[in-house]
Amino acid sequence: MKIAVCVKQVPDATVHKRIDPVTKRLDRSGEGALNPTDLNAVEEALRIKEGQGGEVVLVSLGPEKAMESLRKALAMGADRALLLSDEAAAGSDLVGTTVALASALERVEADLVLFGQASSDGDGAVLSAAVADRLRRPLISQVASLAVDGDSVTGKRQTEHGYDLISAPLPAVIAVSDAINEPRYPSLKGIMGAKSKLQETVALTDLGVDAERVGEAGAQTTVLDLGAPPSRGDQVKIEDDGSAAQKILDYVLERRLL
Amino acid sequence: MRSLVFLEHHGEELEKGSLGVLSKAASLGEAAGVVLGPGAGALAARAGAFGAAKAYACEDEALSAPLPQPRVDALSALVEKTGADTVLFGASVLAADVAAGLAARLDAGLNWDVTDLVLSGGDLVGKRPALGDTVLVDVGWTSSPRLALVRAGVFDPVESGGSAEVEEFGASFSDFSTLATLVEQTQEEASGPSIEEADIIVAGGRGLGSPEAFSLLEELAGALGGAVGATRAVVDAGWYPYSTQVGQTGKTVSPKLYVACGISGAIQHKVGMQGSGTIVAINKDPNAPIFDFCDLGIVGDIHKIVPKLTELVRNRQ
Ligand SMILES: Cc1cc2nc3c(=O)[nH]c(=O)nc-3n(C[C@H](O)[C@H](O)[C@H](O)COP(=O)(O)OP(=O)(O)OC[C@H]3O[C@@H](n4cnc5c(N)ncnc54)[C@H](O)[C@@H]3O)c2cc1C
């Protein structure tokens, strides 16, 4: 079983995220980390591999320094990493990212492609479905538990209404939510071993991707302007002295909320 | 602007969120609704009341399970047939996958998490809070059709009382899009109004101290005619069902009143509830982040305040 896991480097949780007012892109210069739910996808891939053997390949699109974050997943146990890095791919929107990642995935030829549900920076939770369409493979998203059985896969999808058990033949695309597992910490041995694993960085031309379709050139959405979010207006804060319940009631009545 | 609005339904009901998007689209131009799945025709007829002049329905059996990929086939065929320049979705687990699949299929730009849509000199502009809602971005499209996923609950459905001409259409399906199949569906039965529909939500976090303390919130919500919501921390702890989780990995809600009890106000929770009309927070820690974005903040103990408030509300009635 060959499993590809799409992972993304995002600004570390401790970094104050900002959009560069000139390029109107997310400032990725600070400390990076692997996107949190992608760790769940890596963990799930490792568990499948441990159960039935196979190979876990990390696939990513991002700046060259993203390899540092991919190394953490190698340390967890993934076998190798393929990073597509190209100036011309910077500023890709959904379709561009889809085109680029799908090309990289076509080269990997995995039986199963795993995604994290959402990235902590883009937060669209949209990439898995777009890539599935482009690869012409069945999709199960928002998966809270997964079982691979022979040549089919069954996932429990969490929706607003409850759970849907969905089954699909391999090869398939799966997006996992962070409810699926607890990602392991890399062991010291894993960290040492990661250094010698194959870490390949390729450019668009290596994959035969048309540069016109990705990056800013291929983007069909634009950022026009940046502004401050609307403020909530006047705030009242009071310390409870025994009368807070009455004050809350008065407040909501005054605003005709009841 | 000629838009198609994906009207999601659950059982016999059109989702309120997608009807809100339809009303918005109708205020910006010509809007048509589209309902997919067996029974779609009858549901589509209801779109007229929310501003659609036209409603499309595809009753194909391949669309009976709530799975995204066959919907991408149906919608891409409809976009081609109608020449719509805009396709709008109210966010949900299903709609996000349909919108993203359609973007890939049509090679079209998709903006997500849109909280408002305006026409500016003939161009459509989306407002999109980003980076944990710390910045508000104006987004646009450079090609047609323009696709947008609207953040759940930001537009209220407006009943304008019109009627829609319903047109049935057929779709053919790609070989891969019917490979995924629904094996089983388990609904989570929540008692009382669901948090997406409720005008008032009383939400609880770890500050409640125990699952039993949720009964305090249920009583308050009952007295107020509202629903109970929860943070991820208490859902993960098994104190309350996932169907009530508000936030990044739960639901996005926008009631008129949100009462946050023992909730710290982490960014992942905030993104799911900050669209609420009025936010009242009760927390014993004066430095809790929730106090930065609530309207009325009470520094105090929920175990003392909530039962008293319930009693006061009941006495009024
Ligand atoms: C990828 C990801 C996704 C996430 N998605 C979500 C999501 O969808 N929704 C969500 O909610 N969270 C989500 N989280 C978790 C989020 O970061 C917080 O951990 C969570 O919201 C905290 O829940 P809480 O406020 O109940 O608990 P805590 O942060 O522990 O806060 C409890 C609060 O209760 C107060 N308190 C304690 N006792 C009392 C008392 N007697 N009276 C009054 N106040 C009291 C405390 O002062 C404290 O502020 C996500 C996290 C990650 C990493």
Ligand SMILES: Nc1ncnc2c1ncn2[C@@H]1O[C@H](COP(=O)(O)O)[C@@H](O)[C@H]1O
């Ligand atoms: N640049 C990228 N490279 C590889 N995988 C990505 C990239 N961007 C997003 N992903 C994957 O797609 C998921 C959803 O991302 P998003 O749609 O941006 O929220 C992430 O959790 C990753 O698994």
